[in-house]
Structures are given as C-alpha cells and as structure tokens.
Amino acid sequence: GEDVEQSLFLSVREGDSSVINCTYTDSSSTYLYWYKQEPGAGLQLLTYIFSNMDMKQDQRLTVLLNKKDKHLSLRIADTQTGDSAIYFCAEVIWGNTGKLIFGQGTTLQVKP
C-alpha cells in the first residue's frame, strides 16, 4: 500500500541542526519530495531527490535516502527562526496516476 509517515513535532534551538525523518512504504517510488508550509500559506517545494540517489545537498539542506529501509530525512543546518514551519515529505508513484502521497507533516519549532 501507499503510506508516508512522519513524526508530528520537532523542537530545536536556533543555530542547531534539525533532522526531520520520513518513512514510506511503496518501493516503486521514483521521486521523493520535501515541501515547506509556513503559517497561513500553501506548500512550497523545498527540494526533491530521485530514487537512484543517496544524498542531495542544497545550501543548508541535506536530503538522505535509504532505499533499503525506505527512509528519507531532511537535515537543516544552522536552523533559523525563519525555518519554523510544517515540513511534509511526499512520494510520487509511477503507474498510479502519478499522484503525490503526502505524510502528515512535521511541525518544526525553532527556539531563539
């Protein structure tokens, strides 16, 4: 079946690293995404990784993919108060309408 799981809440101090984890169940997933939702706004794409990659780095963001364990993580280095938001991981599945399956979202709270 198709399911994406995330922990619901993470609290860190400003300047620390944040690691948001996600597990997915469909081994046919081809692309995995991280979206960010700020209060009162829609979701915005942060980054994505193709399933044949293990890691992708983009400035303060590092995405790690463990296909064997179906585990995806997003690391934010030097977390700032402006990073406070809800972070969603999502997978897209070939051969099934190409739809995105979203996790429940992880609320990141950054304390000054």
Place this chain on the structure above:
Amino acid sequence: NAGVTQTPKFQVLKTGQSMTLQCAQDMNHNSMYWYRQDPGMGLRLIYYSASEGTTDKGEVPNGYNVSRLNKREFSLRLESAAPSQTSVYFCASSEERGAAGELFFGEGSRLTVL
C-alpha cells in the same frame, strides 16, 4: 505573476448548503489538483485533472464534484456540505502529472461547516 489563486479564502456554511471553491492558475500548467488538509493527516487528494477536459478521483472524492472549466480553472463543488468537510482546501497545479514536476499551491480556503 499570481501563480495559483483560490477564492474564497474563508467560508462558513450550514449543513446541507452548497458552495463552489474556485481555483485559477496563470502558469499554463496542464495538471490541477484539489487537496484537503486536516490536522495530523497531511494532505489528501480529492480530485485531480491531468489535462483540460479530464478529471479523476483521488483518495477522498465522496461528497465533492469538480469541473475543469478550461486550462486555467478548476473548481471544487460541495453539493450538500457536512461537518466532516470542515477543512482547509488547497488547489495546486503542475506542468506534468506527479513526476518530477513541482506542484504549485494556492494559499488555501478555510471552510467551516456548522
């Protein structure tokens, strides 16, 4: 560049009333989507339209209908609103359906059904 525009942003309905959420995108995207967001449940796909003239059911279509009026516009209709439809609704669009295409979201429409 407005991106994806949803109206209304807020709406309160009584059980049994009907309403239509409007969505328009100005990016010439082929695919459009309606999601609902509920606490602790992430986003769930209600309906999507892969291209003008086609619509398909998502995970939670019951109680909703959609119309892809043209390439720009994709509306979501609640014929007889129920309290279980209290939610935040997001419209999104993408150039391609699903696959590495980025989804662009509107700001959301917060609906309360009493």
